[in-house]
Amino acid sequence: SYELTQPHSVSVSLGQTAKIACGGHRVVDRYVSWYQQRPGQSPMVVIFQDTKRPSGIPERISGSNSGNTATLTISGTQAVDEADYYCHVWDNSSAVFGGGTKLTVL
Amino acid sequence: VQLVDSGGALVQPGGSLTLSCTASGFSFSDSAMGWVRQAPGRGLEWISSIGGAGIKTYYADSVKGRFSISRDNTRNTLHLHLGSLSVEDTAIYYCVKYGPGYTGMFDFWGQGTLVTVSS
Numbered sequence A: 001s002y003e004l005t006q007p008h009s010v011s012v013s014l015g016q017t018a019k020i021a022c023g024g025h026r027v028v029d030r031y032v033s034w035y036q037q038r039p040g041q042s043p044m045v046v047i048f049q050d051t052k053r054p055s056g057i058p059e060r061i062s063g064s065n066s067g068n069t070a071t072l073t074i075s076g077t078q079a080v081d082e083a084d085y086y087c088h089v090w091d092n093s094s095a096v097f098g099g100g101t102k103l104t105v106l
Numbered sequence B: 001v002q003l004v005d006s007g008g009a010l011v012q013p014g015g016s017l018t019l020s021c022t023a024s025g026f027s028f029s030d031s032a033m034g035w036v037r038q039a040p041g042r043g044l045e046w047i048s049s050i051g052g053a054g055i056k057t058y059y060a061d062s063v064k065g066r067f068s069i070s071r072d073n074t075r076n077t078l079h080l081h082l083g084s085l086s087v088e089d090t091a092i093y094y095c096v097k098y099g100p101g102y103t104g105m106f107d108f109w110g111q112g113t114l115v116t117v118s119s
Helices: none
Strands: A009-012 A018-023 A033-037 A044-047 A061-066 A069-074 A083-091 A094-097 A101-105 B002-006 B017-024 B033-038 B044-050 B057-059 B067-072 B077-082 B091-098 B106-109 B113-117
Touching: A009 A018, A018 A101, A044 A061, A044 B106, A069 A083, A094 B033, A094 B044, B002 B091, B017 B033, B017 B091, B017 B113, B033 B067, B033 B077, B033 B106, B044 B067, B044 B077, B044 B091, B057 B067
Parallel strands: A009 A101
Antiparallel strands: A018 A069, A033 A044, A033 A083, A061 A069, A083 A094, A083 A101, B002 B017, B017 B077, B033 B044, B033 B091, B044 B057, B067 B077, B091 B106, B091 B113
16 A cells, blocks of 8 residues: 655744655655644645645645655744644545644744 | 534444534535544544445445445435444544545545544
């Protein structure tokens, strides 16, 4: 079965750029979605089809996908961005999630 | 769009339970739906999905043969029957809606319902 690997945690200073990696074999061949889960809340999608933002998601959140790594980038990180982030792909008809990355804003 | 999850409870090991998700604000019968769970302090785990017509169903290996997904398009409701429960099934269960077309995302999530398996 397909697997996605994420760092357990990432720290970033307020206003700086955070990058969260999602590794998988030739992940570039699959569309990647990213979800943000703030404490005590349900997850919400912030990126789909590698680079697209749903309505209401700020432009400072972006995504990319190349080779074996997809990346979620948050520019000008704000306190509200502190959350868990999960990447997601499809393996046939099964959804696969990465283990999640806790983003801490210092 | 609104997804309201319900049915979570405390259940003994070996027991069973049925979760429900009531949907509104979109064409329910045109949307594939699914369930994703999250054990306490852990990550997201996809459990099951069902096509819009309710004919095609899919399950994670961890629940295959124990859980059953179904839908009632006349009542805009999604169900998940959980059987042969073990402590490892303790989690918040989220109802999810598939995004349109081939977007590949879960574009809306329910608030979650907690299932606790304990003696």
